[in-house]
Amino acid sequence: MKSNKEQKYFWLTFSLIVALMIWWFLSNYDRTSRSFPNIILVWNALLIMIDKGFIFEDIFSSLTSVFFGFTSGFLLSAPNALLMAWYSPYRNIVKPWIQFIRNIPPLAYVPLVVISAGVGLLPQVIVIAIATFLTMTVTIYQGIINIDPNLIKAARILGASDFEIFKRILVPSSIPFIMTAVRLGTSISLTTIIAAESTGATSGMGMRIRSLNNSFDSSGMLLYIILIGVIGLLLNKLVDLIERKLTGWQQK
Template sequence: MAVLTAPAATLTAPPRPRRRSTRRFLLVLNAISVAAGIAIWWVLALNGFQFPTPDEVVMKAIALWNAGILQEDILASLGRVLSGFLLGSALAIPVGFLMGWYTVARGLFEPWIQFFRTIPPLALLPLVLVLLGIGEVPKVFVIFLAAFLACVISTYQGVVTVDKTLINAARVLGAKDGTIFVRVVVPASTPFILVGMRVGLGSSWATLVAAELLAAQAGLGYRMQNAQLYYDLATIFVGIVLIGILGLVMDRLLLLAETKLTGWQERR
């Protein structure tokens, strides 16, 4: 028996590295990357480039916070992004499922989605401002459009790329279309949906800043535009850094949701 078990032991695959150790390693690399980026920024600012130094940006952010301006701008921008992004994603997911599952829906929706996908949402902003005014509705609408177009294509792609073998196997086992859709298509499409939402989130932030540059009374983009008029580079950098941080935090939350919802998926 000992002779038989020895070869078996030699054929055992080496254990994979633990996920926790991999995450810690990635966090260390992230910290090193951020520190290196700040150091490069500081060196450039001290060597002739017209950049405010990191400490100047921090002091400016503290001053804006103490004046109550920064909180107002953050809340205004976050409210617009979340409203447009959530509405766009909420509509994109069912439309993407319909396009991928039903040929009739695909034939009806696809030409219009492809048409508007080639038009940047910002190109529609002048028309939207004329039709809807300069309130919050046009800003939320263009963000909604950016998030919708990014997510609907990804959702549709997720449905049409579901392995046909899985669907046929479910049918052989007696599953109805509704059961196949819920138990096979939706789980298999979830990674595509979340990727589309992450892309839509980036598009939402990019669209928001441009919308606030044209017509807003508060917001990070609005504050950056006013700072440009007075050549206030520190305030511009505060807006840039905050947009990056807020976008990164929201993206990490979506990535965490992806990890929780797609735990069955093999990862590197």
């Protein structure tokens, strides 16, 4: 009987083989061959981008924007979610606006941010911070309000202050929900930066895809699409590692 780890790698290998077969079929079918160039063409595009020095510059530029935007969004969302869960007047004021803005796709307000903040790093950070702040606030808030209220009642009966309840109950119990928010936030950061860089950016993966699209370079575009997916997987693995470190005590 194969172990779970062996089964996991088996099915992963199987899925990769199936994906490559689908790619091969699409690259050889007349109607899709222009959109899905074969692996050799994509590999050549990778070598060209490396030779020109574009690929590492674009990845660094995008990840810099993602880091600062995500960090800003997280630092704002965590305390905001706690305040929403703890104080009903604050929740009644803030929650409707969060729900309203959250329904607006980031691409809709990217041009307004670019007009206000100009081109470069700042507008990209602002757009990512807004998008991640909204999603992570809602996720963390929903987690906090689902914490067992009996724990809080018991703590109050034992004479615990608001600060002690916050420190010993709310924060530890919220960690799994915070990590879920972080996972969603990293994904949203990547999708948002591509949209943000498509309008007025001077570097980054989104800007490069727009540039390659203007020259009808489907091999280069597919290369960058694959790179974005790989970076997303690596960021997800990083979040998994952090989550195991922070919540290992809950799994034992």
